[in-house]
Amino acid sequence: MNAKPSATPAPSELQSFWMPFTANRQFKANPRLLARAQGMHYWTADGREILDAVAGLWCVNAGHGRREITEAIAAQAATMDFAPTFQMGHPIAFELANRLAAIAPPGLDRVFFTNSGSESVDTALKIALAYQRARGQASRTRLIGRERGYHGVGFGGLSVGGIVNNRKFFAASMVPGVDHLPHTLSIEHNAFSRGLPAWGAHLANELERLIALHDASTIAAVIVEPISGSAGVLLPPVGYLKRLREICDKHDILLIFDEVITGFGRIGKPFAAQAFEVTPDLITTAKGLTNGAVPMGAVFASRKVYDAFMQGPEHAIELFHGYTYSGHPIASAAALATLDIYAREGLLTRAADLAPAMESTVHGMKDLPHVIDLRNCGLIGAIELEPRPNRPGTRGYDVFLKCFERGVLVRQTGDIIALSPPLIVEPADLARIAEVLAEAIREAA
Numbered sequence: 001m002n003a004k005p006s007a008t009p010a011p012s013e014l015q016s017f018w019m020p021f022t023a024n025r026q027f028k029a030n031p032r033l034l035a036r037a038q039g040m041h042y043w044t045a046d047g048r049e050i051l052d053a054v055a056g057l058w059c060v061n062a063g064h065g066r067r068e069i070t071e072a073i074a075a076q077a078a079t080m081d082f083a084p085t086f087q088m089g090h091p092i093a094f095e096l097a098n099r100l101a102a103i104a105p106p107g108l109d110r111v112f113f114t115n116s117g118s119e120s121v122d123t124a125l126k127i128a129l130a131y132q133r134a135r136g137q138a139s140r141t142r143l144i145g146r147e148r149g150y151h152g153v154g155f156g157g158l159s160v161g162g163i164v165n166n167r168k169f170f171a172a173s174m175v176p177g178v179d180h181l182p183h184t185l186s187i188e189h190n191a192f193s194r195g196l197p198a199w200g201a202h203l204a205n206e207l208e209r210l211i212a213l214h215d216a217s218t219i220a221a222v223i224v225e226p227i228s229g230s231a232g233v234l235l236p237p238v239g240y241l242k243r244l245r246e247i248c249d250k251h252d253i254l255l256i257f258d259e260v261i262t263g264f265g266r267i268g269k270p271f272a273a274q275a276f277e278v279t280p281d282l283i284t285t286a287k288g289l290t291n292g293a294v295p296m297g298a299v300f301a302s303r304k305v306y307d308a309f310m311q312g313p314e315h316a317i318e319l320f321h322g323y324t325y326s327g328h329p330i331a332s333a334a335a336l337a338t339l340d341i342y343a344r345e346g347l348l349t350r351a352a353d354l355a356p357a358m359e360s361t362v363h364g365m366k367d368l369p370h371v372i373d374l375r376n377c378g379l380i381g382a383i384e385l386e387p388r389p390n391r392p393g394t395r396g397y398d399v400f401l402k403c404f405e406r407g408v409l410v411r412q413t414g415d416i417i418a419l420s421p422p423l424i425v426e427p428a429d430l431a432r433i434a435e436v437l438a439e440a441i442r443e444a445a
């Protein structure tokens with residue numbers, strides 16, 4: 001029942017779609033159109049096969065075109081297309097929440113559904129603020145994010161995020177009372193580290209400095225990505241996340257892990273919280289939840305957080321927050337089918353088995369021209385290139401383009417190339433990615 005790929009549109013037919021995070025004029029003058037996908041591959045509108053080294057956009061963890069997911073979507077659409085979850089419910093959303101609770105870190109078994117990572121982040125921040133108020137600590141209104149953090153594009157996520165281009169146009173509209181930890185990338189100390197870098201756990205102590213400045217009684221929550229993806233794969237130094245947890249505990253501050261990228265098996269456990277053995281109070285997810293097939297996000301909350309809301313008169317709504325499509329039946333069906341595949345094929349832990357192959361793939365690029373750092377963890381990799389004088393980002397873009405022309409899709413952020421292949425990737429695919437990337441890097445020298 002595969003839909004027919006649509007014919008290649010003429011340039012004049014590309015004008016209406018205002019594309020997200022894209023150089024629209026450059027793209028529309030020279031479009032790269034994907035028309036079909038299966039397994040590890042895309043096919044372009046003109047029929048070229050492209051090896052997907054980024055799981056779409058860090059989301060297609062079980063590979064493309066999984067029949068069980070598409071069938072579940074079709075069956076659910078035919079059975080019940082939509083049903084509200086405001087003062088109503090449908091069994092499949094409850095079933096999904098239970099299934100998610102079963103793979104979550106211990107205690108994080110309350111699940112709030114959203115439609116994207118950005119919505120998950122804004123939901124988690126709102127839960128954190130409302131939680132403090134619910135437990136009688138209404139002065140705790142401050143949120144702490146991190147430089148170079150990416151938490152989506154809602155005003156909350158932008159405010160705690162730390163990517164300057166995303167923030168500067170909206171500078172006057174940031175959520176007030178936000179401060180930022182320093183990021184954890186240090187090429188000076190950690191270049192070419194394999195896995196988590198050894199230097200930098202002390203950077204977590206900057207949280208103590210912010211607490212000393214603002215006072216703990218004003219701080220609601222700290223939010224970080226266990227591994228920053230969008231900013232170019234920034235890894236947590238060994239011991240860093242544990243230290244953040246200790247400081248949050250000491251000062252009774254909530255810790256939120258944004259696992260939109262690391263969730264659902266990316267680094268060898270269902271969640272990074274489990275891989276790094278640090279349990280936050282809230283976890284934000286999206287992407288891999290439905291294998292990217294239908295938009296959906298989920299926020300996992302601890303019992304402590306959830307129970308703080310479950311007081312007062314029983315007829316009262318406890319949290320004034322939610323989306324028309326929270327727990328959408330079709331998204332729920334897609335997520336359940338996705339979790340079945342993850343379980344049957346062992347995909348939530350497969351990245352641990354493949355991590356050594358990924359590590360050698362990435363670190364095999366050490367001697368290529370202009371490579372200034374290589375980073376890896378689980379099935380995430382990054383190649384950082386030296387920027388061209390006065391033209392930052394152009395070398396990275398050239399490498400991205402040359403890879404695409406040679407049939408491999410990578411993700412580029414400035415002069416950093418990120419890799420996050422579907423978790424079904426085989427060593428032969430990794431070898432092909434490495435070969436094409438090496439050629440592209442040499443050519444872009």
Ligand code: PXG
Nearest residue numbers: 116117118150151152229230258260261411
């Ligand atoms: N948090 C994190 C950690 C993310 O990585 C979001 C929130 C927002 O999710 P939505 O679903 O609202 O886009 C993200 C999204 C990239 C890239 O190339 C990464 C994301 C999105 C697009 C591109 O690194 N992450």
